[in-house]
Amino acid sequence: MTGTPVTGTAAAGTAAAGTPRAWATRAGLVAVLVIAAQLLWRTVLLGHGYFSQDDFLAITSTATRDGLAVLGGDYAGGFSPGGSAVVWAVSGLAPLNWPLAAAVVLALQTGATAMMWLVLTHLLGDRWLRVPLLVLFAYAPLTLWSTQWWVLGIEYWSATLLLLVAVWAVLTGIRGDDPRRALVAVGAVALAVLFDERAVLYPVVLAGVALLAASGATVRQRLARVVGDLPQLWVGLILIVAGYAVLRWQAAPISLDLGDQLGDVVTGYLRHGLAEVFGGPWTGSLPAHAYLVPISWIVALNGALLLGLVGVTTQHGGATARIGWGMLVVFVGGSVGVLALTGRADLVASLGLEHRFGAELAAVVTLALAGALSGVAFPDLSARGRRWTASGLETGTAALASLALIVSAAVSTGFLASNLYHRDDRHYVETARAALRADRQVVLLDGGVPDGVISAWYGARARVSTVLGQAPERPVFDLPSHSLRMVRDDGSLAPIVLEGPVRTEPSDDKACGYPVRTGGTLIPMQAEVPDGRWVLRLGYYTSADGFAVLDVVGTRYRFAVRSGLHALDVVVNGGFTNFRVTLESAATTLCLTDAAAGVPRPEPR
DSSP: OSSSOOHHHHHHHHHHHHHGGGGHHHHHHHHHHHHHHHHHHHHHHHOOOOOOOOOHHHHHHHHHOOOOGGSOBBBBOOOOHHHHHHHHHHHSSTTOOOOHHHHHHHHHHHHHHHHHHHHHHHTTTTOOTHHHHHHHHTTTTTGGGHHHSSHHHHHHHHHHHHHHHHHHHHHHHHHTTTTTHHHHHHHHHHHHHHOOOGGGHHHHHHHHHHHHHHHOOSSSHHHHHHHHHHHHHHEEEHHHHHHHHHHHHHHSOOOOOTTTTHHHHHHHHHHHHHHHTSSOOSSSSEEEEEEEEEEEEHHHHHHHHHHHHHHHHHHHHHHHHHHHHHHHHHHHHHHHHHHHHIIHHHHHHHHHBBEEEEEEEEHHHHHHHHHHHHHHOOOOOOGGSSSSSSHHHHHHHHHHHHHHHHHHHHHHHHHHHHGSSSSSHHHHHHHHHHHHHHOOTTOOOOOOTTTOOOOOOGGGGGGGHHHHTSSSTOBBBBBOOEEEEEEEOOOOOOOEEEEEEEBBBSSBBBBTEEEEEETOOOEEEEEEEOOOOEEEEEEESSSOOOEEEEEETTTTEEEEEEEEEEEEEEEEESOOEEEEEESOTTSSSEEEEEEEEEEEEEOOO
16 A cells, blocks of 8 residues: 555545545446345344344333323433333334344345445545445444344434544535534434433544534644634534433432443443454354353454554555544443443443443444545555556455455354244244143233243243233233233143142031122131232132122232133232132022132143
């Protein structure tokens, strides 16, 4: 590479001239093929996927809230009103419909990738170097977790699309001398913060690309131009950051006492970023579905390659290289700070960096590389009697780099993808839904779910109703029923057996047991039923259909009684020594022959 850099003015002119030709060139055709291949590739991956973990929490949270409260629901462990709104809309249209849910993520991803190509064209003009950078972004394994997990896909790809819209607005505003584009950028960042709170760092990226686009031989000259030309942009972004800080502080005060945890966050973030920056991690350890432990030599190799790029581009790229890499350094530092200060330091310290927290690096690294390379010109070797012209050398380099990145991403995707298909979740939900369709009378006991469906880390929210409550079959939970069923770990429904039952005292009436009429009958237990969640099974017979009321320590349960001999299960809380049953109709008598309260367990196969 030659030491004759493209100046800021020349780079701007080249990009501006190439902007209308983003697609109508051979490189543009290749970009279309890259985007189409990405769409096909990710469609196949998402076709194997399914809802999991935070997806179920978000679907249930948004469906059970009214009005604007929908926007404040639980969302992937964070605050995402925009994501909650999308989840509410999609789930309301077709609950637990994976093809529709996946299509939303694919549309956002494709839109973001197309916007990245437009941005790269603004930064690099007609240069073929745009192609490997597009490949780097489009196929980045860094974004797999934030694609295969539905709510994370909505959060990440929405925010990334809005970031690139804001970048495009800043670039076209500066080079087209249209200050109104600054308002577009401010609006896009404001919306992005509603999807992902880490979008509060997007002003760093916008400042970087504004400096790249501005004219001036030095960074100081560019800075003066940017501040003077787009004051409304910076005022708007400052207000967004300040508003976010105030609201975040009110929602959850920020603790600056991080102790040794900050080091864990920094180490985890950098290791993941370096392992996957060029299509890695290739291989590694996967102790849990949300976590990857990179291999040290891969981290070191990618780190050395990145440092080599920094050295070469800084030497030959002039001010644009320093701006590009500076933007990346500031953004990484800010990301680490946001992770640490928003309550995730404990999580990172105990479990390691959750994969989604590094996904935003895919777009920012691509933009930083574009900025660093925009001032680098390839040498013309034909002047030295060799075959390669500057254009040919750049095209060949771009082709080889693209191929290497595709192979790297393919190897890494093959390693990671099967861990993100969520097969257990799909089997659990689809098996349970099939059983519900087969027997519409079933009532489900709202018990726990396997850790692979919703982690026990979520406590009481890791329940069957969270996973299946919004299913189209509209299951009901914990109601008095003659067909109460438990959901096994594989999703099949099982009759309930009672473990350690506490029975009622024997009745003196050997024929009827405890006769129940409209005046009510108090039925004593042989011992106190301890505190906890129990199933009270009532064996009875009667001569007519009707209704009765069960009273357990002041909690009343109304249930239907059927003519004949039956057993009814009622989910109750413990801490009682007797209960009362009252028949609503005086036309008949209900004979309670036996009753027992026990811990519910699924019937053995």
